[in-house]
Amino acid sequence: MIICKHFSFDSAHFLPKVPEGHKCRGIHGHTYRLTLYFEGKLDNEFGWVMDFTDIKEAVNPIIERVDHKLLNNIAGLENPTCEHIAIWLWNKIKDKVPQLSRIRLYETPTSGVVYEGV
Numbered sequence: 001m002i003i004c005k006h007f008s009f010d011s012a013h014f015l016p017k018v019p020e021g022h023k024c025r026g027i028h029g030h031t032y033r034l035t036l037y038f039e040g041k042l043d044n045e046f047g048w049v050m051d052f053t054d055i056k057e058a059v060n061p062i063i064e065r066v067d068h069k070l071l072n073n074i075a076g077l078e079n080p081t082c083e084h085i086a087i088w089l090w091n092k093i094k095d096k097v098p099q100l101s102r103i104r105l106y107e108t109p110t111s112g113v114v115y116e117g118v
């Protein structure tokens with residue numbers, strides 16, 4: 001069974017590799033919408049795959065590292081494309097919650113990425 005939990009954070013960024021004149025070359029902000037998926041067996045004693053509250057407590061400190069920050073200043077996010085942010089989040093969250101099986105990160109209502117660790 002796969003369970004999911006939604007998070008959101010607001011960050012500023014710019015894309016240093018895009019050509020002069022590209023709208024993403026200047027600093028701008030996004031409300032990022034993150035959905036995390038966790039795969040595991042249903043625990044019949046508790047009736048859940050894992051506790052949503054445990055997920056929140058593991059993930060919130062990681063979200064705090066990017067919330068209301070300029071992403072380019074964070075080690076590993078010098079070129080903070082949606083793809084790179086998803087990989088960065090994956091590595092940090094997977095370390096804490098190994099059941100993580102998929103990340104879905106939307107940077108705008110219409111643009112996002114799905115990452116499954118490969």
Ligand SMILES: Nc1nc2c(c(=O)[nH]1)N=C([C@H](O)[C@H](O)COP(=O)(O)OP(=O)(O)OP(=O)(O)O)CN2
Binds near residue numbers: 030081083107108109
């Ligand atoms: N593959 C990627 N392409 C782009 C990224 C990215 O991270 N990966 N990022 C950007 C910009 O940062 C921008 O935030 C998103 O661009 P875009 O989808 O064009 O944003 P809009 O708000 O203009 O979206 P619309 O809904 O289409 O108006 C650019 N590309």
Ligand SMILES: [Zn+2]
Binds near residue numbers: 013024028029030107
């Ligand atoms: Zn952007």
